[in-house]
Amino acid sequence: MMKRVKLFPFFSLLLLMVISVIGCSNKSATDPVEGSEASEEVTIDFAIHVANPKDQEPAFYQTVEKFMEENPDITINLQGTDQQEHIRNIKMKSQSNALPDIFWMLPASAQELEEAGQLLDLTPFFDNNPELVEKFHMNMFETYQIDGKQYGMPYQPLVTGFWYNEALFDQYNVDLPETYEDLTEAVKVFEENDVVSIAKGARDPYSVWAFLTMLSRYGYFDKIDVIVEGEESFNNDDFLKFYEKIDELRELGAFPANITTQSYFQAVETFMTGEAALLDAGIWEAKKIEESKLANDVGFWWGPTFDDGVGNQNLSSIVPAAPLVVGKHVEDDQAKYEAVMKFLQFYYSEDGAQIMLDNQVPPMIVFDGEIDEEKHPVFAKVVEQMNRTDWKSQPNQPDLVVSESIANALYDSIYGVMNGIYTPEEALDIVANRISGQ
Amino acid sequence: MHWLSKKRYICFMLLPTLLVYSAYIILPIIIASYYSLTRFSGIGVPEFIGLENYQALLQDPFFWVSLKNTVIVLGVTLIVLIPSAFFLALLLNRDVKGSNVLKALNFAPAVIAPILVGLIWVFILDPDMGFVNVFLQKIGLEQLAFQWIGGTTLTPYSVGVVESWRILGFIATIFLAGLATIPREIYEASDIDGANRVQKLIFITIPMLNETFKINVILIITFCFKIFETVLQLTNGGPNHLSEVLVTYMYNVTFISGEYGYGMAVAVVTLLITIVFTALFIGLSKKRVEKKGV
Numbered sequence: 001m002m003k004r005v006k007l008f009p010f011f012s013l014l015l016l017m018v019i020s021v022i023g024c025s026n027k028s029a030t031d032p033v034e035g036s037e038a039s040e041e042v043t044i045d046f047a048i049h050v051a052n053p054k055d056q057e058p059a060f061y062q063t064v065e066k067f068m069e070e071n072p073d074i075t076i077n078l079q080g081t082d083q084q085e086h087i088r089n090i091k092m093k094s095q096s097n098a099l100p101d102i103f104w105m106l107p108a109s110a111q112e113l114e115e116a117g118q119l120l121d122l123t124p125f126f127d128n129n130p131e132l133v134e135k136f137h138m139n140m141f142e143t144y145q146i147d148g149k150q151y152g153m154p155y156q157p158l159v160t161g162f163w164y165n166e167a168l169f170d171q172y173n174v175d176l177p178e179t180y181e182d183l184t185e186a187v188k189v190f191e192e193n194d195v196v197s198i199a200k201g202a203r204d205p206y207s208v209w210a211f212l213t214m215l216s217r218y219g220y221f222d223k224i225d226v227i228v229e230g231e232e233s234f235n236n237d238d239f240l241k242f243y244e245k246i247d248e249l250r251e252l253g254a255f256p257a258n259i260t261t262q263s264y265f266q267a268v269e270t271f272m273t274g275e276a277a278l279l280d281a282g283i284w285e286a287k288k289i290e291e292s293k294l295a296n297d298v299g300f301w302w303g304p305t306f307d308d309g310v311g312n313q314n315l316s317s318i319v320p321a322a323p324l325v326v327g328k329h330v331e332d333d334q335a336k337y338e339a340v341m342k343f344l345q346f347y348y349s350e351d352g353a354q355i356m357l358d359n360q361v362p363p364m365i366v367f368d369g370e371i372d373e374e375k376h377p378v379f380a381k382v383v384e385q386m387n388r389t390d391w392k393s394q395p396n397q398p399d400l401v402v403s404e405s406i407a408n409a410l411y412d413s414i415y416g417v418m419n420g421i422y423t424p425e426e427a428l429d430i431v432a433n434r435i436s437g438q
Numbered sequence: 439m440h441w442l443s444k445k446r447y448i449c450f451m452l453l454p455t456l457l458v459y460s461a462y463i464i465l466p467i468i469i470a471s472y473y474s475l476t477r478f479s480g481i482g483v484p485e486f487i488g489l490e491n492y493q494a495l496l497q498d499p500f501f502w503v504s505l506k507n508t509v510i511v512l513g514v515t516l517i518v519l520i521p522s523a524f525f526l527a528l529l530l531n532r533d534v535k536g537s538n539v540l541k542a543l544n545f546a547p548a549v550i551a552p553i554l555v556g557l558i559w560v561f562i563l564d565p566d567m568g569f570v571n572v573f574l575q576k577i578g579l580e581q582l583a584f585q586w587i588g589g590t591t592l593t594p595y596s597v598g599v600v601e602s603w604r605i606l607g608f609i610a611t612i613f614l615a616g617l618a619t620i621p622r623e624i625y626e627a628s629d630i631d632g633a634n635r636v637q638k639l640i641f642i643t644i645p646m647l648n649e650t651f652k653i654n655v656i657l658i659i660t661f662c663f664k665i666f667e668t669v670l671q672l673t674n675g676g677p678n679h680l681s682e683v684l685v686t687y688m689y690n691v692t693f694i695s696g697e698y699g700y701g702m703a704v705a706v707v708t709l710l711i712t713i714v715f716t717a718l719f720i721g722l723s724k725k726r727v728e729k730k731g732v
Contacts, residue, residue, distance in 0.1 A: 088693055091480030109481060109696065116482035203674045258566035260677035261588035403479070404696035412678055419677040421590065437494060 040073050042339040047079040047103040049086040049322075056080075058287075059156070059359035066355060067346045074339045094118055099327035101340060104155055107400045108407070110144065110323050114151040120326040122150040125341050132348060135365035139395060143320045152323030153344065157362050158397060159382060160209035160282035160317045163289065167297040168195060168277045180245060180304040184252060190277050191253035198254050199276035201262035202419055205411035209397070210280040210303045211246065212410075213317045216394040217303075218242040219310030224401060227435060234435055235428035238310050243424030245306070246417040255418050283382050286360045290378040300382045302391060318386055318393040319400070320364075362386060409434035467709065474703040479696045491703035500679040501704065504687035505711070507594040511683060512662040512715075514598025519658060520651070523606055527613030528643075541614070545607035552604065556671020559600045563587045563672070587672050593681035600668055605661060609654050616650030617643070652723055656716055663712040684708040 046064070050056035053064075064076050079100060081089060087106060093099050094113060105113065113119050126133050133141065137157075144152035169176055169186070172193055177183040187197040201207060218238045226232045249255070256262060256270065264281075271279035272292050278301075279285070289298050305313035324347075330337050346352055353363035357371060360379040373380040385391070399407035413430045416422035422430065474491055476484035495501050530541050547555065562569045563586040571583040586596045620643065628638050644651075666685040669675060675682040675690055682690065688708060692701025 084693060087696075088480075091696075091698075094481050109479070112479055112481040118481075202676055202678075205676075258564070258588070261560070261564055261566070261673065404694070408695045415676075416678045421678045421680065 041075065042073065042335050043075045043077050044102060044336065044339055044343065045077050045079060045100040047081075047086060047090065047100040049081075049083040049104045051080050051082045053078055053080045059356045059361040062359060063347055063352050063355045066351070067343055070346070071339075071342065074342065076343070097329070099329065101330050101336060102324055102326050102343070104322060105152070105325055106322050106404060107144075108403045110152050110325050111146065113325065114146060114149075118328050119151045120328050120330050122153065122326065122344070123148070125344065126150055129345065132345065132365075135367070136348070137318075137364060137366065139393065140320045140364045143396060144323045144325075152325040153348065154320030154322075154364055155324050156321045156356070157364055158282065158317070158319050158321040159362060159386065160213065160397070161303055161385075162198075162210050162301045163271065163279040163281055163285065164299050164301055165271065165274060165277050165294060165297055166299050167294075168274065174277075176299070176301070177304060180306050183304045184248065186277070187249060187252045187254040196256045196270055196276035197252075198249070198278045198280060199267040199270040200255050200259055200280055200418065201264045201267040202259050202415045203262060204264035205408070205415050206399070207264040207267070207280065208411055208414045209282055209317070211414050212398045213303050213315060213394060214245070214306075215239070215242050215398050216315055216317075217306055217309040217311070217313050220398050221395055221401075222311065224398070228402065228406075228438075230436065234432040235425070239428060240424055241306070241308050243413070243417050243427045246414065247424050250418055250420055260419050283360070283362065283379075286376075286379045286382060290360070290376060295378055298378055298381070300378075300385050302385065312392060314391045316385070316388070316391040316393045317397065318362075319396045322400070403438065405438065406431065406434050467706075470702045470705050473699055474706045476699040478699040480698045484699060487699070491700045492707070494700065495703055495707060500682060500687060501707075503680060504682040504684045504704075507597075507681060508663060508665070508683045510594040511598045511601065511665060512659065514595055515602050515658055515662055516655065518599060518602040519606060519609055520654065522602070523609035523654070524613050524647075524651075526606065526610040527617055528639075530610065530614055531617045541611070544610055547604050547606065548608040550604070552667035553671055555600065555604050556668045559596075559668075560587070560672055563596055563600075565589070587681070588677060590677070590680050593673055594683070597665065597669055597672065597681070597683070600672070601661065601665060604668070605658075609657070612654055612657070613647065613650055616647045620646045652720070655719055659715050659719065660712060663708060663715070684711070 048057065048060070053061045061078075064078065068074060068076055086104070087109065090099065090103060090105060091109070094116070097118070099113075099118060110119070140154050140157065143154065144150065164176065166176070168174075168190075172189050172195070174186045174189050175182065177186050190197040218241060220239075223232060223236070223238075227234050256267070256276070262270075267276075268279060268281065268285060268288070270276045272289070272294060274294065289295060302314075302316045324344075326340055326344075330340050348365060350365070350367055350369075353365055353367040354369050356363050357367075357369040360376055362383060363369065371380050371383060399410050402410070409431045413422065413427035416430065417424060417427045473484060475486060475488060477487050477490075478484035526544060530537060530544060550558075560568070565571055565583070565585040565588060568586065570586060574580065574583045584592055587593050624642055624646075625638060628642060633641070664685060665683050666689065669681060669683050669686045670689075673681040675686045679687065679690070684704065685708065688701050688704040691697050691704055695701075
């Protein structure tokens with residue numbers, strides 16, 4: 001009897017644990033199933049790579065809001081986390097087959113998810129909507145295809161280059177550069193006058209967009225496939241010239257003295273406060289620049305051309321950003337599938353494109369939307385550059401066509417030379433070794 | 439209390455803890471060890487490659503830089519922290535007015551999130567805008583305005599100092615607890631024998647805190663092999679991985695470069711090194727005690 005009494009607390013604890021486990025287990029069969037055919041309401045889980053989509057991705061956020069307004073029976077459950085955490089979450093969820101319904105993903109990882117059979121084939125959707133396909137800029141449409149299968153669609157166009165502060169160029173009587181030689185001359189003048197020539201922050205190693213386009217001007221896209229296959233080395237004479245140019249710029253003092261401890265966001269601030277002549281960034285900064293006191297003094301430049309470059313030097317960078325992809329599980333729920341397709345149709349429609357334009361994001365489709373140049377002078381200048389017929393876009397951004405690991409080695413190599421840590425040859429070896437180790 | 443002494447009840451009572459420990463410590467180590475033998479990007483099925491990741495690790499210069507930096511941080515922290523925490527504890531152990539407030543203040547840095555500690559110290563150590571260099575320049579000592587963080591040499595030393603500052607109060611509190619366990623009678627007896635303060639310190643306090651010293655050294659070893667947020671905030675491992683420590687490098691490889699298999703190899707090696715360092719220290723200190731005993 002005594003023993004029974006003393007064991008009671010343990011059995012009670014055990015019972016409590018069992019009840020807790022039952023309480024935490026899956027929903028009961030009587031729970032309403034979201035998005036089932038029996039229910040009118042459908043909820044789409046949408047995971048995105050920014051923590052606060054409303055402020056950080058207003059174009060996207062407003063498109064989602066507008067879509068829900070027009071489709072009150074569809075709720076989009078936005079799950080925003082910062083990029084690193086987002087990618088980590090998606091990879092974790094891919095291991096337990098619990099991917100969100102729609103999500104943003106890095107290109108290389110999206111391709112891996114497709115190869116692992118975890119993404120929905122969007123080809124039938126576009127087959128059924130040929131009018132939508134006709135409107136797309138082709139490089140936007142074709143980037144996320146494997147063997148004719150459409151596994152993703154670009155989230156937004158990625159437009160990158162140099163923002164320049166024209167007032168500073170005027171103040172020091174420097175001509176706006178076109179060639180690499182012009183740029184070096186400008187750097188010399190700015191250095192003499194204690195002005196940062198190119199605002200950069202190595203703490204965010206991915207912030208090398210304009211320099212990646214420069215690499216394309218040394219024949220990156222002619223070579224990268226054979227390099228990744230191991231038939232040629234990344235350490236070649238053409239790419240060496242590219243790294244030598246960065247090294248020369250460093251020696252001339254083109255980069256800030258505190259480049260190693262500065263982040264990309266601090267680099268943007270340096271530019272915004274009028275302390276730097278150039279900023280390596282993209283169209284996503286248009287709104288911020290427009291709201292700053294620099295609004296009327298800023299222009300957009302695709303970057304320098306090179307006498308010793310390879311191929312067309314008038315290369316701009318209007319490429320598909322990382323894709324939006326749909327989890328394969330969506331096809332198991334007809335109501336959800338239809339809701340997702342409805343959303344994609346809206347996202348890539350003219351209405352969607354207009355919301356993008358209103359938020360200074362260029363559309364992915366051929367679209368005669370209007371830009372109020374007085375209201376959006378900075379954005380209008382970028383669009384003007386995008387419309388130049390003498391410049392042709394690189395097919396993609398160099399880091400987006402290789403694995404995350406190689407892309408990171410690429411960033412390391414470029415910043416390594418800017419920081420003065422690597423010689424051009426060492427920088428080449430960093431990438432070459434990473435490729436050979438894959 | 440009788441049934442408590444029975445083996446099966448002891449086992450039964452230990453079971454929940456053992457389950458939790460196995461689920462959250464042992465199992466992840468086994469899983470990480472398995473992934474360290476694979477090529478895996480976090481997506482799809484891992485490809486078994488045997489010891490290739492470990493072979494690559496031996497030839498990876500960034501791994502050796504991370505290891506070197508971790509050892510530097512450990513060395514600096516031990517050298518700075520053990521004496522300063524011990525003497526701080528001696529000071530706080532005195533019965534003076536307001537000593538309780540001082541004890542609480544001394545513990546304050548230990549309760550600040552390490553990521554905030556990193557942020558605070560960026561404003562102190564940044565070579566361009568940090569307080570230290572600005573101050574040195576203001577008083578005409580520009581030649582001493584070094585690149586405390588972000589350069590190629592000094593970052594791990596700076597990290598060691600920052601970490602020492604962060605956990606000083608914590609380690610001092612453990613010393614303080616140790617000091618409280620020394621019986622007052624021993625000091626009274628030494629007073630009768632005519633011992634001065636230094637003699638009391640050398641012949642009573644330090645020997646009687648032998649176990650406390652050991653615990654603190656082991657704690658510091660494990661702290662240093664876990665340093666992450668401070669480095670992340672101070673330099674993000676830069677420039678070009680030259681200020682990485684083992685954990686930041688593991689994070690970088692795993693989550694930034696997407697090489698989960700290789701990252702787990704770094705994690706497993708980090709674990710082994712921590713175990714070796716701790717075991718070596720315990721072994722050496724045991725030997726010393728045995729020698730003294732003889």
